[in-house]
Amino acid sequence: MNTILQDKWMIIASIELLIILFLLIKLRKVKKTESLDKEILKSKATSINMSDIMNDIHLAPTLYKKLSRACHPDRFAGTNLEITANQLFQExxxxxxxYAKLCDLKKQIEQKLNISIS
Amino acid sequence: MWNFISNIQDWFNDFSERRRLVRNFNLSARDAFVAKLAPTLLEGSISMGESAYKHAFSKFLAGGFRIKALSGRPLNRQEMVSIAQVVLNNQELVRKLISLGWDTLEIHDNAGYNGVKYKLYDHSGIKGMIG
Known part of the structure; x- marks a missing residue:
């Protein structure tokens, strides 16, 4: 009788142990998701200026073409400005x-290379 | 119970945030077109997306961010890729799109039958967190 009861308690104890292990694993997963949620919430909170994106889509390609022609290193080959032109071209x-960065670069190119870009 | 209510609240918040993002995109595109800054009118919308590009936060049947160019002529591949590159190079925007449940970026025109699709996750700079 005693051994049967002991066996029952053993079974119940092992089931309890399994449940505890399962809950611990689940808790670990939830913690991981929480840290991920913080990252996601940060991204959600960022505000995006769509006007800048429109400028990037429509105006940046034209300005890039102008700048890449204006500061192409081949135009300054053998001069003192070759290294600067190369650096600006890479930037x-x-x-x-x-578009915003290209506008800044345009000013830099005009100043450093002494050229005017229309 | 509270978790369930919170989930429902989050779902509605995400839904309104997604609508707001698309609306802002469309308004800016319209303004740029009216001001003659843009030669083509762009229109953003929510589509089903590509099932192969899904990630852990994808919205069910609404994982695609579609940009339609009202160009009046079929755009060539280079033109579509250049529009996509602007979005994909803006990591903040890509991360925001992913966090709001988008997984696919689709670009196509209103006249042709071709378009391009990109997996947003590949351009987010997130490594090992989701996927």
């Missing part, structure tokens, strides 16, 4: 789709 390539 322009990196900011190909960013």
């Amino acid at each position: 322009a390539q990196l900011a190909e789709n960013n």
Whole structure:
């Protein structure tokens, strides 16, 4: 009789242990999701200026073409400005789709390379 | 119970935020077109998206952010790619789109039959968190 009761208690105890393990695993997953949620919430809170995006879509390609022609390193080959032109050309390539950055670069190019871009 | 209510509240918040983002995009596109800054009118909308591009936060049957160019002629691939590149190079925007449940960026015109599709997750800079 005693052994049967002991067996029953063993079974109940092992089921309880399994439930506790399951809950612990679930809690760990929830914690991971919470940290991920914070990241996601940060991204949700960022405000995007759509006018800038429209400028990037429509105005950036034309300005990039102008700037890449104006400061192309081949135009300054063998002069003192070759390294500067090369650097500015690379910066322009990196900011190909960013109209605001290209506008800043335009000013820099005009100042550093002594040229006017219409 | 509270968790369930909170989930429902989040769903409605996300829904309104998604609508607001699309609406802002369309308003800016319209303004740019009216001011003659843009040669083509762009229109953003929510589509079903590509099932292969889904991630953990994808919205069911609404994971596609579609940009339609009202160009009046079929756009070539380069033109569509250049529009997509602007969106994909803006990591803040891509992350916001992902967090609001979008997984696919679709670009197409109103005249042709071709378009381009991109998996947003690949351009988000997120590594090992979702997917």
